[in-house]
Amino acid sequence: xxxxxxxxxxxxxxxxxxxxxxxxxxxxxxxxxxxxxxxxxxxxxxxxxxxxxxxxxxxxxxxxxxxxxxxxxxxxxxxxxxxxxxxxxxxxxxxxxxxxxxxxxxxxxxxxxxxxxxxxxxxxxxxxxxxxxxxxxxxxxxxxxxxxxxxxxxxxxxxxxxxxxxxxxxxxxxxxxxxxxxxxxxxxxxxxxxxxxxxxxxxxxxxxxxxxxxxxxxxxxxxxxxxxxxxxxxxxxxxxxxxxxxxxxxxxxxxxxxxxxxxxxxxxxxxxxxxxxxxxxxxxxxxxxxxxxxx
Ligand code: CA
Ligand code: CA
Numbered sequence: 071x072x073x074x075x076x077x078x079x080x081x082x083x084x085x086x087x088x089x090x091x092x093x094x095x096x097x098x099x100x101x102x103x104x105x106x107x108x109x110x111x112x113x114x115x116x117x118x119x120x121x122x123x124x125x126x127x128x129x130x131x132x133x134x135x136x137x138x139x140x141x142x143x144x145x146x147x148x149x150x151x152x153x154x155x156x157x158x159x160x161x162x163x164x165x166x167x168x169x170x171x172x173x174x175x176x177x178x179x180x181x182x183x184x185x186x187x188x189x190x191x192x193x194x195x196x197x198x199x200x201x202x203x204x205x206x207x208x209x210x211x212x213x214x215x216x217x218x219x220x221x222x223x224x225x226x227x228x229x230x231x232x233x234x235x236x237x238x239x240x241x242x243x244x245x246x247x248x249x250x251x252x253x254x255x256x257x258x259x260x261x262x263x264x265x266x267x268x269x270x271x272x273x274x275x276x277x278x279x280x281x282x283x284x285x286x287x288x289x290x291x292x293x294x295x296x297x298x299x300x301x302x303x304x305x306x307x308x309x310x311x312x313x314x315x316x317x318x319x320x321x322x323x324x325x326x327x328x329x330x331x332x333x334x335x336x337x338x339x340x341x342x343x344x345x346x347x348x349x350x351x352x353x354x355x356x357x358x359x360x361x362x363x364x365x
Contacts, residue, residue, distance in 0.1 A: 072091070072093065073099070073100045073102070074100065074101045074102065074130060074133060075102050075167050076102045076103055076268070078130065078131070078248050079104065079108075079129060079131070079247070079249065080129055080131060080132060080214065080216055081125055081127075081128050082212060082213050083129075083204050083206060083213075083221075083222055083243060084210070084211045085206050085207050085208060086145065086303070087206055088130070088132070089133060089134070089243065089245055090131060090194060092133070092134045092136060093134070093275060094136050094137065095275060095276055095277060097274065098149065098272065098274040099272070100270050101130050101144075101248055101273060102130060102268075102269075102270050103200075103248060103250070103270070103271065104128060104249055104268050105157075105158060105268045106202075106249065106250040106263075106266045107126060107158065107266065108122075110122065110125075110310055111177060113177075113179045114176075114179055115177070117160070117162070117175040117176070117266070118160040118162040118200070119175055119363065127202050127215045127216050128214060129204070129247035129250070130247060130248060131245065131248065132206065132238075132245035132246060133245065133247065134243035134244070134249050135243050135245040135275050135277075136243065137277075138242065138275075139239065140239050140241065140242060141239075141279070141280055141282075142278060142280070143239065143278040143282065143283050144205065144236065144237045144239050144244050144246070144275065145235075145275065146231075146236075146237065147275075148200070148229065148230060148232065148233055148235065148271065148272075148273060149272040149273065150231055150272040151199070151230070151231055151251060151269055151272075152272075152301075153196065153269045154182070154267050154268045155181070155253065156180065157179070157182055157254075157265035158178070158264075158265070159180060159181070159189070159265055159266065160175065160177050161176050161261060162175035162176075163175065164264035165263075165345075166259075166261035166263075166273075167260045167344065167345075168327060169261075179335045182265075182267065187253050197252075197254045197255070198227050198230060198231060198252070199227050199230045199231065199251070199252050199264070200230075200248055200249075200250070200271060201224070201249070201251065201252055201264060202221075202222060202223045202224070202250035202257070203222075203224065203229060203247075204218075204237065204246070204247065205218045205244040205245055206220065206240055206241040206242065206244065207219070207220035208220070208240040215347065216347050217299040217343075217346055217350045218299055218348065219285040220238070220240065221235075221249065224286060224350055225250075225252075225255065225264070225293075225342055225343035225345075225350060226288065226340060226350060227252075227255055227256070227257065228288045232290070232291075233288055233289060234288065234289040235286060236278070236281075236286065236288070236363065237286055238284060238285065238286075240362075245361075251267050251268060251269045251271070252265055252267065253265035253267045257340055257341050258341050258344050258345075259343040261343065262345045270295070278364065281363075284313060285298055285313055287363065288352070289363065292356060292357055293354040293355060293356055293357060294354070294363055295340075295353065295354050295355075296310055296313050296314045296317065296344065297312060297350060297353075298310035298350070299346075299349065299350040300348055301348055302349065303344065306350065307339060310339070310351050310353050311333060311339075311353065314333060314337065314353045314355060315329045315330055315333055316329075318332055321363075321364065322365070325332055333353070336356055337353050337356070339351060339352075340352050340353075340354065
């Protein structure tokens with residue numbers, strides 16, 4: 071199995087970036103990732119204001135997928151996420167929903183052991199997930215800390231073991247990069263950080279030939295989750311609702327009104343994260359309505 075080390079990372083997703091690694095369709099491979107701080111926080115003495123924020127959220131890659139074209143949808147199956155032994159959570163002034171209440175920055179190192187996270191003397195189960203994963207965007211340069219239709223800093227807890235992520239392909243080969251693993255994160259990522267950690271992710275890539283999507287979608291056991299990011303929660307929800315309703319109209323061959331009723335009757339809106347430059351939401355469409363992404 072190919073192993074792609076964290077020695078090759080990007081700080082920006084660019085439409086023109088050239089690959090450091092190469093895989094074939096159907097291939098399973100391992101990607102090693104830094105924590106979101108790029109390993110700069112080595113103890114509780116190192117505070118967030120001390121580090122270089124420009125290299126935050128760096129992503130390992132880009133990984134070129136041979137045989138993947140802009141006429142396809144990229145499918146990334148997340149087989150496993152192996153976590154390092156310690157996670158990091160910082161607090162700092164103005165970070166997160168209640169950041170104004172933080173007077174002095176603090177850093178906490180959290181032990182990860184036997185499937186549990188330990189914070190002070192409180193333990194809770196790990197929920198490994200990938201914060202940053204994406205492909206080359208249609209145009210321009212997007213920092214790895216920013217989410218978008220290309221993926222990026224989606225901070226969506228369903229990007230986890232056993233699920234599939236579907237991404238649009240804007241450039242031949244896709245050029246996948248990923249990083250910013252979390253040992254656990256709640257919807258919203260409300261203090262501005264997950265349990266930040268490095269690790270190794272095992273992925274399998276494939277494609278849906280001659281299909282088009284416009285923004286990321288996740289498949290889990292029960293649902294398809296349509297993901298949208300925008301400058302406000304209201305804008306993100308509206309954008310996500312449009313994408314979801316359009317997809318239901320096309321795939322179920324129903325009117326806008328029927329798709330809109332289904333959106334309201336059976337779909338859940340969820341907040342992925344509220345703390346990045348653009349906020350991210352997702353809408354879960356149950357498989358009893360949409361058994362396959364493309365029918
Ligand atoms: Ca993140
Ligand atoms: Ca993070």
